Amino acid sequence: MRDSGGRGQGPGRGGGGAGSQGGPGAARRTPGGPGRAGRPGTGRAASPDDPFHLPFGDTPRSRGGSPADDDVPDDDPAPGGPRRPRPGQGRPRRGDDDLPAGGPHADERSRGRTSRRGGSRRGEDDLPAGGPHAEERSRGRAGQRDGEASPGGARGGSARGERFRRDESDHRRDAGPSRGRAGQRDTEARQGDAFRRRPSDTARRPPHDRSRGDGDARGRDDGSARRTQADNPVRRPRDEDAGRARPGEGPRAATRAGTDAGGRGGTRVRAGEGARRDPQDGARRRAGGGHGKSPPPPKPPLVLRLGSPKRRISIGLIAMTFILSIFAGRLIQMQGLDSKVYEAAATKQRLHVEKIPAKRGSITDVNGHNLALTVEARDISIDPSKIPAEVRQGVASLLARTLGRPVEEMAAKLARTDTRYQLLARGVAPPVADRLLKEPVPSLNATSTFRRVYPGGDLAGSLIGFVGDDKDGLTGIEQVKNTALAGTDGELQIETGRDLQRIPMTGSQRTPPVDGRDVRLTIDRDIQWAAQKAIGEQVESAGASSGTVIVMDVRTADVIAMANAPELDLANWREAPESHYLNRAAADVFEPGSTNKVITAAAALEAGVVDSDTVFHVKDNIQCYDRVLRDAHAHPPEDMTFAQAMAQSSNVATVMAARRVGSEGLYDMLKAFGFGTKPGGDMPGAGAGLLPHHDKWSGSQSCTIAYGQGVSVTALQMASVYQTIANGGVKVEPRIVAGTTAPDGTFTPAKPGKKTRVISTATAKEITAMLEDAVGAQGTGELAAIPGYRVAGKTGTANRYDAELGRYDGYTASFAGFTPADAPRLVVLSVLQNPKNGHYGGQIAAPVFKDVMTFALKSRKIPPTGSAASPARAGAEQ
Structure with a gap:
């Protein structure tokens, strides 16, 4: 096969074989001959049917131009060597390395390897003419001729390799397309490596690796850099002179050079690639010297490495x-x-507890008349955000007119569009609420509740007190007895949804409320009305700042009436000044004046230092330490009995009697009568008064306290003093609550007041006789006398201490007494503070006593005793 050239002599083979000069192969190697020229290194024009065509641009050669159009000058072929093929003279042949690994061309590569190893090659008749297999036939012929290469061709190829290694400045020629078996094997091995290795593997291979055979050795000088570029997926410039034969070299050497350039360097030579080489390539190689190193391979691009799917x-x-x-x-x-x-x-979260308010108990007088009661009512509320702005003013006018509130107040509440609930009014009467709900006002709601009603208006207003919006008592009896009155609210537990609507078919738990207990007072409504009327008129007539009247039962110390002027109107307690909230009869303190002389008389009589017939030489003044004390009226010195001195309310005679008792004895008697001690009996606002210890009394104070200056008491305390004398010397703790009534109607009476004997019955009777004289014709309380009744009482006029001014200013006029004197039943005390039209107790306070006592006697149906006057009074009159 080597001698004859084998199948390489067949028609259509390239010029790379070693056939005879005159054979058909030689004729085909002749430019322009009828045969098909060997595949030049310049490559063929890109064909759209070529599946491995790389999209490089056209060059003059690929377009069929002349060699002069190339940027690298052609070398003359060596004598006897193959002539350089002309553009368009033959179709370049694609080698096995141009076929990708696997795919439809894997069999072709396999058949090529088999033919090279076994010496048998597939004939051109085995492949169809034209198309992609035409190149395969060309490669088969080139391989046959490569195997039968002449020694001259081998020498030419060797000389070309030596010259390439010595002088890299020479331009490389385009290698012939025909490839030998060794070049084909080397190309296939490198093509497989290019598919199996990453681009960076080729760059790491040593430049002088000779492990791949002769073909690798021939192209290692320049192929390493090209191989790196070919393995790199980024397109690199091809070396167009790789397959070009040099002068004196045979076609086989050119074929090997082309194979080395294509296989070792990894650059596939295609048609037109020689013309597309860098014009500066030759100049750079010539400038670099014959044995200069190749330029370093470019850095491979960053490759995104995906992690292991398993990981x-x-x-x-x-x-x-x-x-x-x-x-x-x-x-x-x-x-x-x-x-x-x-x-x-x-x-x-879903359990909603609704409070079931208990009905507050009523407050009644001693006869069961309602002074305060609870009735059903409605709380009116609205959602302001549902009221359009254009009708807001009209709605405000309607609400104000119906509810009796100012228009400005309603408009301000409707303007609160930032909230969905606004309370308009509390305790609205049900008929009014029903009428309002019929109006075309959106989002108007009425909630059932209770409201407190005071039928008497200002009747015993400060004594009864009032409740707040939370239905708890704030002042008076409402506050003191709040626990009994309020009762216990009930509860209704239901399951509700988001909008507080009850969830159907769910259970509920209801705890019924326990209504409050009714509180029965000791007050008699009629006598209270009379007392309040009398003191109110007198305060207005006298120009006083305030006034108080207390009516007390002598035997039980029950308060029958407790009136203040001005009085608190419970129907409009919110508009009243806070000073009216105070129950002055139990809380206001004042210096009693001459009404306190009965305590000095009791102390002297109990001590036995005086009696009613003891005579004193009385002047109209007396020196007491650094002060001179005087009687209310100037008079010449005169002798008078102690009973006469009490009837005429002489301050000088009283001081003379107190000196015989001493400060300690007087102090003890004051304490025994309840001074300085807060009274019990659930009395709202009760005060203890002011009683300094006798060790702290000043020199003048030991004298002035004897006639009621320098000590402070309340009206209730002073009324209790006269109740003690009228009750035969037995003090009973005053009380205002008679008892409570349960919702079922059961009445529970309050505990009676504590009884304490203060003075003896004899002393009490003797003082009573003196008090009768004070109301007689020669006494200071003549205006308090009641026709047909024996009246015992005492006037009082004292300097008033003004806490706001911090000094004494004005007067306190008072009168205290009881009747019938021989069988006392009722005690009445009247006090006026800071009167402007008169200031004596007998002048402005005694008439109030008379009016109230007269009404009380008639109301209680207390007849006169019809007995004669006491002997003491008869003696005094004589």
């Missing part, structure tokens, strides 16, 4: 397991460990 799946599974374990743990905690807690929270 990603494992990490994902671990993350999902961790997340699911958290959910599972939370689920176990909520439904297992804390289930009771969340169940209770859910129940509490």
